[in-house]
Amino acid sequence: MPAWAVLGVMVLVPVLLMLVYSFLTKEFRGGVIWEPSLAAYDQFFCSRGLFGDEPCTIEWTYIAIFWRSIWQAGLATLLSLLIGLPTAYYIATRPAKTRPLWVFLITIPYWVNLLIRTVSMKFMLRDNGPLNDVLLGLGVIDSPLTIVNTNFAVQMGLFYSYLPFMVLPIYASVERYDFNLSEAAADLYASKLTTLRRILLPAVKPGVIAGCILVFVPSLGSFLAPDLLGGARNFMIGSLIEEQFKGNAGNWPFGAAASMILLTMVLVLLLIFARQQAKAQKGAG
Structure with missing residues (x-):
């Protein structure tokens, strides 16, 4: 009961509040007017001209922001997987007494606030930052x-922000992996690539899937990285939502509507994945 109460107060109530706000009317100075309206959803999907009196045409601006968010989150997930899987495998194959040290090193960045880490990344990447200084010093660039x-x-x-979310669940799966299976495959003349594809990856699949979800979902709604590193031309959906709740120029119903659209899309993707997993387990059974 305490767990359900915490989930209800901290998760369900805010989501329901956002759902209600998405169907209200914008107040001129920010906030909402308690009058039911579909204007926020209409604004997201429809373009009605400068004065708002033209027939509805598809509003590609916000759809483009959504698409940018999806492929950025997908690419971040792919890069995290490409780096996280061998990293997790390396840690899991170290001597048992040194593994906690490696896990400790992976989690060190989370001792610092995400905002500070993102600002530090901006400092590293700027024109006169350390990265360019090193490349100029090595003569790689002019x-x-x-x-x-x-x-x-x-x-x-x-x-950089979400790589540990990929490493840790895969590490947990690899640590439980029976390496005798790999030795048996080698005894049967299986190549390393075959062993990886046919034995290791299926065994650690739950950790890979968990890591992909843990990276993709927060990346999709991230706003610090786009705001600080991308600027106005590289808006993501998290930045769009954040802007709607800042100052008197914000549009709370529109921000709430965009949040609900994002939440719905994520839930649909997770439900599709869960259904496929259920079918796979049923077939395996």
């Missing part, structure tokens, strides 16, 4: 690279 305020900078920020 002039500083403009990295900040690009999609690449946003991607680096997402990757």
Whole structure:
């Protein structure tokens, strides 16, 4: 009961509040007027011209922001998997007495606030930052690279922020893996690639899936990396939602509507995944 009470107060009530706000009317000075309206959803999906009196045409601006968010989150997930899987495997194959040290090193960044870490990343990537200084000193480039305020900078920020979310669940799966299976495969003349594809990856699949979800979902709604590293031209859906709740110029119903659309999309993806997993387990049974 205490757990359900905490979930209800901390999760369900805020979500229901956002749902209600998404169907209310914007107040001129910020906030809402308690009059039911579909204007927020209409604004998201429809473009009605400068004065709002034209027939509805598709509003591609917000759809483009959603699409940018999806592919940025997807790419961050892929990069985290490519780095996180071998990292987790390496840690899990170290002597038992040194594994806690490696896990400790992975979690050290989380001792510092995400805002500070993102600002530090911006300092690293700026035109006169350490990265460009090193590349110039090595003679790799002739002039500083403009990295900040690009999609690449946003991607680096997402990757850096959420990589441990990929490493830790995969590490937990690999640590439980029976390495005698790999030895048996080698005795049967299986190549390392075959062993990886046919034995190791299926065994650690739950950890891979958990890591992908833990990276993709927060990356999709992230706003610090896009705001600080991407600028106005590289908006993501989290930045769009954040802007609607700042100052008197905000539009709370529209921000709530965008939040509900994002939440619905994530829930649909998770439900599809859960259904596929259930079918796979049923088939295996």
